Amino acid sequence: MSTLLGRPPVADIMLDDEQSAARAEFADFVDRAIVPVAGDLHRAQRTPPELIRTLADVGYLGLPVPREYGGGGCDAVTLGLLAGELGRGCSSLRSLLTVHTMVAHVLARWGTREQRNSWLPRLAAGSSIAALALSEPEVGSDAGAVRTRITPTDGGFLVDGRKRWITYGHVADVFLVVGRGPDGPTAVLVERDRAGVRTNLITDLIGIRASMTADIRFDQVRVPEANLVGRVGLGTTQVAGTALDLGRYTVAWGSVGIIEACLRASVRYVNDREQFGVLIREHQLVRRMVSDMFADYRAARLLCLDAGLRRDRRDPTALPAAALAKYRASTAAVRAATDAVQLHGANGCSDSYPVQRYLGDAKVMEIIEGSTQLHQVGLADYAFQEFAAVSMGSQP
Amino acid sequence: MSTDVRDRIADYLAKFFPVTDLQDTDDIFKRGFVSSLFAMQLVAFVEQEFGVTVENEDLELDNFRSIASLERFVTGKLAAPVAR
Numbered sequence: 001m002s003t004l005l006g007r008p009p010v011a012d013i014m015l016d017d018e019q020s021a022a023r024a025e026f027a028d029f030v031d032r033a034i035v036p037v038a039g040d041l042h043r044a045q046r047t048p049p050e051l052i053r054t055l056a057d058v059g060y061l062g063l064p065v066p067r068e069y070g071g072g073g074c075d076a077v078t079l080g081l082l083a084g085e086l087g088r089g090c091s092s093l094r095s096l097l098t099v100h101t102m103v104a105h106v107l108a109r110w111g112t113r114e115q116r117n118s119w120l121p122r123l124a125a126g127s128s129i130a131a132l133a134l135s136e137p138e139v140g141s142d143a144g145a146v147r148t149r150i151t152p153t154d155g156g157f158l159v160d161g162r163k164r165w166i167t168y169g170h171v172a173d174v175f176l177v178v179g180r181g182p183d184g185p186t187a188v189l190v191e192r193d194r195a196g197v198r199t200n201l202i203t204d205l206i207g208i209r210a211s212m213t214a215d216i217r218f219d220q221v222r223v224p225e226a227n228l229v230g231r232v233g234l235g236t237t238q239v240a241g242t243a244l245d246l247g248r249y250t251v252a253w254g255s256v257g258i259i260e261a262c263l264r265a266s267v268r269y270v271n272d273r274e275q276f277g278v279l280i281r282e283h284q285l286v287r288r289m290v291s292d293m294f295a296d297y298r299a300a301r302l303l304c305l306d307a308g309l310r311r312d313r314r315d316p317t318a319l320p321a322a323a324l325a326k327y328r329a330s331t332a333a334v335r336a337a338t339d340a341v342q343l344h345g346a347n348g349c350s351d352s353y354p355v356q357r358y359l360g361d362a363k364v365m366e367i368i369e370g371s372t373q374l375h376q377v378g379l380a381d382y383a384f385q386e387f388a389a390v391s392m393g394s395q396p
Numbered sequence: 397m398s399t400d401v402r403d404r405i406a407d408y409l410a411k412f413f414p415v416t417d418l419q420d421t422d423d424i425f426k427r428g429f430v431s432s433l434f435a436m437q438l439v440a441f442v443e444q445e446f447g448v449t450v451e452n453e454d455l456e457l458d459n460f461r462s463i464a465s466l467e468r469f470v471t472g473k474l475a476a477p478v479a480r
Contacts, residue, residue: 237436319436320433
């Protein structure tokens with residue numbers, strides 16, 4: 001592996017041999033197939049279909065899908081390692097993994113037998129790409145307020161409304177749409193080729209510019225009853241909640257990947273750039289930025305590993321652990337990318353160096369799958385859960 | 397068995413409702429800590445703690461409303477033949 005210092009990054013001591021080998025394979029793939037083209041994807045604001053095909057062919061899009069449906073059946077830690085490596089190379093492609101696996105995860109968990117048999121083999125093979133259609137022009141964090149109508153009709157549902165900021169929505173073959181019905185939030189699968197579905201590519205985003213993010217209109221789209229996912233009335237709690245839990249987890253790992261990319265670029269730069277007669281690595285304030293970046297990287301990575309291990313044990317604390325990891329890793333990614341640009345100086349402000357891309361991508365991580373502010377409000381509840389019993393029994 | 401189930405449920409819920417004692421028939425969804433994450437944690441707890449699988453059709457509020465209803469639900473799942 002060609003890294004700055006000629007050796008791979010420090011192994012995660014919590015990984016078993018199989019996970020370590022998987023990480024090495026992911027890293028090698030990303031170094032060969034993604035890092036060299038990530039800047040071009042960013043500038044072109046497109047993910048070429050052949051690159052999606054490549055990710056599917058190596059089995060990465062179906063890695064967490066159960067083996068009985070043709071997937072890799074990997075554990076959560078291994079999925080996280082993949083998201084981390086992809087995030088290091090290209091946040092857009094990491095976001096493809098996120099949205100695709102969110103839908104696959106929901107179908108594996110709550111889909112009917114027919115939905116699992118019909119869709120999971122295709123999602124595992126990557127012959128169909130899936131996207132989560134939750135956000136709307138007027139609805140972001142307040143997911144329960146979605147306005148898209150999902151109305152029961154003869155033999156199925158009528159979907160009518162508009163979705164926005166749908167990652168890979170411009171190329172997805174199927175959408176998991178969360179809307180509102182007469183009996184509350186409802187989720188259905190809508191295939192792209194149904195009459196009334198139109199997608200428009202959104203360009204010039206601050207980050208994940210190659211993510212084929214779309215504005216989608218569902219104009220009186222009819223879907224059969226068999227497309228209902230989960231329970232009517234539980235589209236937000238059950239379906240979106242399950243999807244976003246996994247999404248937070250892979251976004252957290254993707255953020256760790258961004259921090260690692262910032263570290264690699266920064267260490268390379270400060271070992272090459274001279275100012276005031278010495279390499280800038282000798283300047284104390286440069287060293288401070290690298291130190292902070294390094295500390296953030298290790299801390300965020302440990303939180304992600306912790307969340308993954310809890311997830312693999314099916315521990316209920318995996319949910320807050322993923323939220324905590326996402327909060328800490330995404331905010332740390334913004335700090336790391338900001339510092340990486342800063343220590344690159346004017347070079348960091350140009351697209352001749354990748355750190356400019358990392359900064360835009362990192363900012364997006366703070367907004368998607370639960371904004372920083374939502375986590376700042378919500379994580380306190382988990383502190384109350386964990387420490388209330390202790391504090392109740394003792395005096396301040 | 398049932399008492400054990402009841403105690404394990406009560407112990408878990410105590411983390412969410414530490415201020416006052418939660419009675420077996422108290423409606424936990426009316427006690428303040430209600431969020432989608434809480435509901436998902438509750439499902440994950442039931443599955444992990446008792447080794448059962450919560451299915452779509454199990455997601456009735458009445459199965460999760462109180463310690464007593466959770467106990468009834470879990471005991472029923474444990475007694476039912478595995479059908480997947």
